[in-house]
Amino acid sequence: MTHSSINVLIVGGGMITNDLILPAVYQLQRMGIVNQVGVSALNGGPLKALAESQSITAAFPESVFTPYPDYKKHGTEKCFPDLFKEALSSLPPQSAVIVALPDQLHYGAVKEALARGHHVLCVKPLVLKHDQAVEIGNIAREKGLLVAVEYHKRFDDRSLIARAKYRAGQFGDFRLGQARLIEPYYYRHSNFQNWCTSENSDAFSYVGCHYIDLVHFITGLLPVAVSVYGIEEPWPNGKKGFLWTDGRVVWNNGACLNVQNGFGYPDTAPGGNSQGLMMFMNGGKDGGYLEHIDSFRGVKHGLAAGSAKVYNEVNPDFFQYVPASGGAMRPTGYGYRSIEQILHAIHRINSATAGCSSAEALDKRRELLFAIDQEGILATPKNSAYNELVMEAGRLSILNSGKEARIEYEPHPRVSLA
């Protein structure tokens, strides 16, 4: 480990921690960026499952995390809703806290981490209300700490290529687009059915944010109006949810993006979901066009054994374990790179201020954070709180039969029915 390697606490030990976060953090530990790793969950069950995860232990036989609670001592059932705060207090200042809790718990956990002087990586969405994002952005700036929101589609190289070309004027001016992200049907049987009910959330709020964030990331445009038509159906447990949504997002240059989301990509179909982005632009002699086919990336597998799907269209670009020189497996893909970029930024901030007096260090950190906000590659509360406005507007619209909700930025950002 280098003297500046960072301690990491992951708060939340569920699906996203297993599939993406913990392997990415272990890889960065292997590379000397990360020092010790802790994971906190509500009870020991998910922690035991993570510690015994076949894919993680096969790739990282040398790695372990400190579990909060310790399931070997307390078993897997007993709940410890406040233990993560003790774990936060035990970290040295300017550690990295990764918030991977259910959406409604992000706000409280991010504030607890900042109050103890830690940087934060938060899975999307940062919070559910724009005011909360502004508050978090202000606390982070004052304390000189990074809060970054993990929108991993930004780190798919195709997004970065599109951003560079759009911002160089090569595509022209965005006019009309379509985005689609339909998650698998089997999600209906997961914990989603308990909280993704009509009064709390919907398919647009849960998954629509990815491509809306991406259109801003590529173009720099801001959303100004949102309308969402939702199809309300029962989840398997009988609770009602908007399982299918059709959204329209109007941007501040008058462009319009149609966003379709749902929990309904057939489990028998190849690949993990159905997703992609298409954008048409005015400009030049013939106009501009961009199409990202994000679910089928040209890889077809027919496996004789070891997979539930006989034929599969594998996504090699999001997250895969691949063999590495030296006998180990390493995680690869834009999911991994997204975590890597954020933890590298934290490492850079801490390294740049090592040895400074605390006043000098705070000034320097604020300078670096300002540059990160301005650059706009990492999503921060200061540069991506439009996502919270879209979510507020989307909820207002879907609960009012799809009426348009307007987003105003001046004099104060607000959302209202048109």
Ligand SMILES: NC(=O)c1ccc[n+]([C@@H]2O[C@H](COP(=O)([O-])OP(=O)(O)OC[C@H]3O[C@@H](n4cnc5c(N)ncnc54)[C@H](O)[C@@H]3O)[C@@H](O)[C@H]2O)c1
């Ligand atoms: N594509 C993406 O960007 C993406 C994909 C999946 C999930 N997510 C986000 O990740 C977050 C987590 O989703 P998930 O699918 O992993 O959820 P999950 O339900 O599988 O896991 C949630 C975890 O939070 C833990 N938890 C709950 N209360 C706690 C407390 N008080 N203290 C400590 N731990 C507590 C639970 O024990 C569980 O381990 C959500 O915000 C979701 O929106 C993002």
